[in-house]
Amino acid sequence: MKKYDIIIVGTGVGGCFTALHLPEDKNILMVTKSILEESDSFLAQGGICVLRDENDFDSFFEDTMKAGHYKNKKESVETMINNSREIINELIDFGVDFERENGELLYTREGAHAKPRILYHKDITGQEITEKLLVQIKLRKNIEILENTTMIDIITKENSCCGVVLKNQDGIFAVYAKNIVLATGGIGGVYKNSTNFPHLTGDSLAICKKHNVKLKDVSYVQIHPTSLYSKRPGRRFLVSESVRGEGALLYDKNFERFTEELIPRDKLTQKILAQMEKDGTDFVWLDMREIKKHGIDIEKRFPNIIKRCREEGYEPTKECIPVVPAQHYFMGGVEVDSNSQTSMENLYAVGETSCNGVHGANRLASNSLLESLVFGKIAAFHIISKNEENDVEEQNIDLEKYSDLDKIFAEYKEIIFKEIEDDKIQKGAEE
Known part of the structure; x- marks a missing residue:
């Protein structure tokens, strides 16, 4: 024993x-x-x-x-x-x-x-x-x-x-x-x-x-409002709440804001899911370019997130990225x-x-x-x-x-x- x-x-x-x-x-x-x-x-x-x-x-x-x-x-x-x-x-x-x-x-x-x-x-x-x-x-x-x-x-x-x-x-x-x-x-x-x-x-x-x-x-069970949308199977990549905390904005299919980005996670998840249903889409857009307007170097502040976005074929310093809610925390x-x-x-x-x-x-x-x-x-x-x-x-x-x-x-x-x-x-x- x-x-x-x-x-x-x-x-x-x-x-x-x-x-x-x-x-x-x-x-x-x-x-x-x-x-x-x-x-x-x-x-x-x-x-x-x-x-x-x-x-x-x-x-x-x-x-x-x-x-x-x-x-x-x-x-x-x-x-x-x-x-x-x-x-x-x-x-x-x-x-x-x-x-x-x-x-x-x-x-x-x-x-x-x-x-x-x-x-x-x-x-x-x-x-x-x-x-x-x-x-x-x-x-x-x-x-x-x-x-x-x-x-x-x-x-x-x-x-x-x-x-x-x-x-x-x-x-x-x-x-x-x-x-x-x-x-x-x-x-x-x-x-x-x-x-x-x-x-x-x-x-x-x-x-x-x-x-x-x-x-x-x-x-x-908490659903995180922003994971990186992907058609690949497996774990979803989290796009940290800090991104929105530093100034990133959320857009609908027409690239217009539809919510306040820093409301509690469950409330924001509801807003995103409702917008996806309204737009008939599988995701909404997250604009990290807005962070630069606050004097923050996004590549230095969020190197891991930028790297993963690029691996998925997106350039967040120049374009919006697609995000979707995913199960996150218990x-x-x-x-x-x-x-x-x-x-x-x-x-x-x-x-x-x-x-x-x-x-x-x-x-x-x-x-x-x-x-x-x-x-x-x-x-x-x-x-x-x-x-x-x-x-x-x-x-x-x-x-x-x-x-x-x-x-x-x-x-x-x-x-x-x-x-x-x-x-x-x-x-x-x-x-």
């Missing part, structure tokens, strides 16, 4: 930050379904929110609550905001290179923000943060990493989690730990059009449902308390997998990285505080029942969609 002190399933910013705040005398296993560079944390373009100063608290709080349709858990929002500056300082200590001018941090603005409060690194902020955290992870001798390894199930005893069932090239096997942290990302892989990596299929939700672990707000998830602990003992969830109530019914732009980091750190501190002495015992697991993976994950997908539909019906009845 292979045993660890903590097993973390997922290597995005939530999983990494949890691991980095655990003592180095703890034996930690980190598992990722793909390779380290294929978490949705890597894909985050726009930036990460931070409390500018004490005078910004009320505005930051209100922007988050309003974007979430006031369905947010106030205590969680307060926790996130109050911890934001400390988190940013830690990231800088880890080597994260946020944009600066004359040594001072630069802030940008995105949709539904009353003022600029978003730190960024070019247009690949998530990649910059995740890469720097992974550097630190690899330096820790107490952390073992398994790539291309899929979690099939959790192992439980009564209402306590004590391990996970995994599958990789070596076969199907069980590993045990005193504490398990689920940081497996979102559910984009179950959608036809999504900005997420296709292997992120919400497995944790279905597994938790199977073991009677509470889920929350699973019908709160505000619901495995329900957790203020310590990131689920309804099952010794089982935690952080990041997009979890639902601590921060985002409400609609996430405010650039709150995702911050939320994952804040509550990942909180999970680590709670695990440390328990000072557990009891060892985990091997359970009698029939690994043969996991041999038909296609059937298992088809069932998991059905569970997820059924939960989303049931939650929609319940919320409709409540309203």
Whole structure:
């Protein structure tokens, strides 16, 4: 039997930050379904929110609550905001290179923000943060990493989690730990059009449902208003909200504006879909050329987006680009308390997998990285505080029942969609 002190399933910013705040005398296993560079944390373009100063608290709080349709858990929002500056300082200590001018941090603005409060690194902020955290992870001798390894199930005893069932090239096997942290990302892989990596299929939700672990707000699925339109199959490329924050405009088929570009994401998505239906088109136009009128070099500010547009055959410095809404973020998830602990003992969830109530019914732009980091750190501190002495015992697991993976994950997908539909019906009845 292979045993660890903590097993973390997922290597995005939530999983990494949890691991980095655990003592180095703890034996930690980190598992990722793909390779380290294929978490949705890597894909985050726009930036990460931070409390500018004490005078910004009320505005930051209100922007988050309003974007979430006031369905947010106030205590969680307060926790996130109050911890934001400390988190940013830690990231800088880890080597994260946020944009600066004359040594001072630069802030940008995105949709539904009353003022600029978003730190960024070019247009690949998530990649910059995740890469720097992974550097630190690899330096820790107490952390073992398994790539291309899929979690099939959790192992439980009564209402306590004590391990996970995994599958990789070596076969199907069980590993045990005193504490398990689920940081497996979102559910984009179950959608036809999504900005997420296709292997992120919400497995944790279905597994938790199977073991009677509470889920929350699973019908709160965010559609990003602007992904780059393409006829190619596969993941949709996100055109960051920062593009509109810096001055880009949206046009209909006649190249006329039809909406305010910085309204909340769900509202803007509705406007775009309505315009597409009115025009009989599969997309609307985004004009990045307008950014230059604000004195910004768009090739320097958004190099990755410009590069991808050119790969698709568009020259955004000279012409408009086609954009369309796509599934982007999951505000619901495995329900957790203020310590990131689920309804099952010794089982935690952080990041997009979890639902601590921060985002409400609609996430405010650039709150995702911050939320994952804040509550990942909180999970680590709670695990440390328990000072557990009891060892985990091997359970009698029939690994043969996991041999038909296609059937298992088809069932998991059905569970997820059924939960989303049931939650929609319940919320409709409540309203």
